[in-house]
Amino acid sequence: MNEVNQSNIYDFKSISTVNRNWAYDVDGRKILLSYFKEIKADPNLSGKLLYKYEFEQENYYVLDICNRSSSRKRKWNGTPADVELKPAYNGPLPVSKALHKDLNSLCELNAIPAYYQSFFKNLTAENYIPQDTFDED
Template sequence: MKMKQSDKIKSEENHGDSAIYYKRKLNAYNFTIYENHSRDGYCYIWDECNAQKGSNEIATCVFKYLQSLPDTVTHVSSFSDTCGGQNRNKHICAAMLYAVINISHLEIIDLKYMESGHSYLEADAMHATIERARKHKKIYTTREWALLISAARINPKPYIVNILTNSDFYDFKLLTKQVVQNTTKNTDKDTVNWLKIKWLRFTKLKPNVIMYKYDLDEENFMEININQKRNAKAVDWQQVILNKAYNNTLPITEAKKKDLLSLLEAQVIPRDYESFYHSLPSSSRILRKEDSEDEE
């Protein structure tokens, strides 16, 4: 599994104007999953007006992928990089516990994390293929990214592309607050070092337990009981309701919109896209940093 910020929706190339080059662009995000056995590639894409790029978004993409699997799949094992703010945190754990209980055919979900700086994933090859397809092309909207990605590979089959909007994302952070009481102490009362975890396991047989290892070669899993109190009532995952993460589209900064409209005025962005860029919501009261990731 891999998360990549696509080249920002843009087209300032070949204009030779550094002032244009440094204009703010609209961010587009692409989360990729590569299936080793089928060689299928899945891409989930959205732009910054529909969602951010943190643990809620990553958990949603993984959850949607798990939901799409055929009933014959009982055990899923994934390999990904080690970005704590996105894919190795308590919100991902809450999402996977919810998934393994509520997706009837799934029995076990394994999340394995590669050594930072020493990993190569097939999803990286997908990104390289998409970059080659993008070369010398001008892309102005998220839908155009989707078309390009779906045509980036022919053999063995095109990538499967899903465009996500703000209504598609679930609030797994809220789920965590509702059901996860403990992520710091394991069942042996030892402190959990999340930065060292290399393997997370979730199983139907232990619906309130996060299993983990610090090394892929360790023989036994350690366990975290998410119920903090010894006699706490176990979570009934089948009764848990997932809430939406966003009620509306997200505004960009007024400065960014001003830059985008200036590119439109300079015809760096063609006039055909005028209604799209004029319709982008903006606000002067945005506190989040440009291109920031979740910090858990």
């Protein structure tokens, strides 16, 4: 089992716009990156990503990461090795102090499995007040 941390979360949207425009998958479906729920890579499918829009979806759709889809149907001349995945976040995302306290109490009660407790205990807490809650008079 992989270690649970935010460095395992990658920014796919940034690589979709560098030298490529992933508009459609191999079956001609419009790509909606913001709606991806699951992405996986199969070592037997070089240059392809498998994705789902719903966790319950049976089959994966296939995205050719080396194909540049556009109105002119140009091909990108890169290879899968040219695609560099970067972490989605520069550092740990902070959570509110109240959430941090609640998560720690769930860890103490063993409501969160021991394997995951170090992740939750090491989260950074901060005071978070949503900007849209202020009245601008």
